[in-house]
Amino acid sequence: MTRGSKDKYTLKQKRQAEHIEASYEEKGLSPEEAEARAWATVNKQSGGGERAGGSGQDKSPADKASSRRSSARRAVASKHGLARSSRESLATETKAELMKMARANNIPGRSTMHKHELVEALSSVS
Template identity: 65%
Template structure:
């Protein structure tokens, strides 16, 4: 037999439990057992009573949009080979150095080795 108040459950969860309970009863399960199984199923599927989703931190739509735009910009810069602030040329890969050399229009970059690119960019 289910225990406790069902006030915290949403209307959808209550309808779902009722439907499941009716299904069990039509198969010959007793009323109490059918109700217990129905609420156990609802709890397993939806995690119990009504919940406020997320971590509890709410951001305004404007802040969400700004954060998303900033994140997208940083990701695009990383893809384009723009060095991150504070990164040293030595820690960059050759393709990243080549992109940077192309942006700075350094002549002869296509034949340079990594060490030569670092020297030319430094």
């Protein structure tokens, strides 16, 4: 099957894509852009064509819905230029960097703290 072929999609997915494409064209998008966005939307909602095997087959519908919601929240936050929570951003730092920040904030007991404790202490200060 060639790249871009829609043979593996269900009739329902094809109807959804047509409906979404028509909606985009009504909004003034070019037919090519409308088609691309329509299929991207169908892929995001359903995980792509109904392929045997493929990724995501082990997830329950509830897990897929949860993943979509969290992904959508992160996308909106990044679109509006909002950083992740301080705890999430601190968790990506090394322990040495966290120790420097703790020292700068005069956090007591920092020398005996584990990384997750430093993250908690620094997130409560920020």
